[in-house]
């Protein structure tokens with residue numbers, strides 16, 4: 001126990017401030033305020049792997065580490081689509097996952113947002129469209145934001161999520 | 171002894187050093203398998219290939235790891251309707267590989283279990299993606315898979331997946347339980363089948379490494395290296411020493427990244443959130459250092475035909491060495507904390523145990539195998555350059571439980587940090603890549619690399635210049651998934667996530 005406490009004290013707080021906003025996205029530092037003003041509470045995300053190579057998942061996991069500290073920004077991953085505001089979808093959609101992906105989306109309450117992750121989520125990536133892959137997430141679901149990268153960095157993922165929740169300007 | 175005659179009859183195999191290709195007659199196929207088993211060898215992979223308008227119409231190949239070498243037995247199938255002799259009695263892991271081969275190529279074994287494995291509802295039973303033309307995709311649909319039922323008083327079923335609660339890959343688990351206790355688990359995989367092997371045949375030979383790296387993105391270096399090892403063997407390419415050293419560095423970094431992630435997640439699953447926070451921080455620090463020095467946070471595009479696409483300046487090499495030294499000492503501290511924590515110890519010890527005898531019989535392989543007394547690691551058993559110079563140490567435990575799989579990871583993180591630093595301190599100068607000749611001297615090459623989960627295999631075949639006729643990628647998860655069904659028996663359902671995580675097998679690498 002003592003060792004545990006010493007490690008906690010020794011390491012201190014490692015959470016960084018939120019990533020530098022992309023000017024275009026005009027996120028500034030008010031990420032949390034944005035979530036609060038749009039939703040009035042924490043943003044709930046359901047992640048679904050619809051055919052990923054598991055590379056994108058590594059970077060999604062990183063969002064939860066104490067350095068990106070996504071919970072501190074008022075974003076959390078939830079276990080059920082029924083509690084989710086946003087669906088984060090990785091992979092080219094494999095035909096074997098298409099039905100499960102659709103079902104997950106349908107189980108979410110309205111209004112719902114979809115962020116397609118990675119080159120695969122954007123256009124099928126190296127796997128393309130085939131007898132086994134429907135290709136991009138948009139082939140199966142309406143997509144709000146698609147973030148390229150193979151895999152996209154945690155910063156890019158955060159920007160994509162925040163872009164999706166930000167009310168679209170006219 | 172009996173094996174000597176097979177080795178001496180085999181031809182040299184391009185790719186992995188100490189590999190042999192053995193053409194067998196149908197009556198010898200089982201004999202080779204039997205002799206390999208008697209010598210304590212293991213089936214690494216089994217796959218089939220169609221040759222339209224040729225004779226024989228198909229070949230089935232079985233790759234064995236035995237005597238520190240790779241023996242590939244090759245069986246001709248003259249008539250595609252003919253059923254070849256299945257190997258599932260000698261090697262239980264063969265059962266699913268044979269079912270997958272049947273789904274993809276239509277070449278059937280004589281095993282009794284005729285259920286599809288990778289094929290769900292997307293294409294019809296009489297269509298085979300690896301025999302042209304490809305099937306037409308169907309609309310999203312769900313099929314009805316024939317799970318094996320367990321009857322009995324008080325037995326009920328729990329179905330989990332394919333979509334899981336966490337941020338993990340999809341698969342379906344069907345538990346038969348009494349109260350909380352698991353009587354039986356049946357896995358159903360194939361959800362992330364992406365048609366990878368068909369896709370390979372549409373790519374130029376010199377481009378396949380990018381797809382190989384994405385067979386299972388957490389093992390990108392291992393797969394890309396295996397692909398390149400096969401290709402370089404086929405084309406007679408001599409990879410420059412600096413490139414080999416950098417490949418090994420990347421492979422060890424990949425191992426450390428994955429082990430750090432798993433050690434944190436396992437602590438968390440045992441109710442110790444502190445572990446997740448600490449390990450995920452260490453992993454992020456290392457990942458950033460890799461990104462800053464090698465230019466990629468995850469090394470999906472590091473290994474290329476003929477060499478590498480990354481380089482390190484002296485200063486960057488020193489920086490990376492410092493981060494590795496720090497990682498290693500922090501992990502040692504955390505190891506002591508995990509060992510001291512009564513709650514963690516309690517959850518880890520005895521959970522999901524696979525005794526060495528069972529592990530041997532089922533063919534448990536790689537990291538999980540080493541936690542159950544199976545002392546095999548290709549970096550140690552048959553070191554390829556540069557592992558022959560830096561001599562990795564075997565990390566092994568015999569208890570076969572979650573605690574043992576955690577302990578092997580702790581030991582391997584330290585060992586890989588040591589190896590990576592040794593590689594950094596002796597990084598040879600010279601070119602980063604050699605040109606790869608367009609002409610293929612050997613039509614078949616097989617690469618095998620010990621990734622963080624275990625040995626990955628890539629069998630590459632080219633019959634026309636610059637083209638891929640067939641590329642088979644094999645993940646050690648094929649061997650280990652069926653063992654989880656045994657590991658959870660008698661455990662309680664709430665322990666499944668912990669047990670499953672302690673193996674951390676690949677879905678993508680398995681589903682292809």
Ligand code: SF4
Nearest residue numbers: 053055118119120150
């Ligand atoms: S975008 Fe890249 S990392 Fe992500 S799932 Fe596709 S291949 Fe893997």
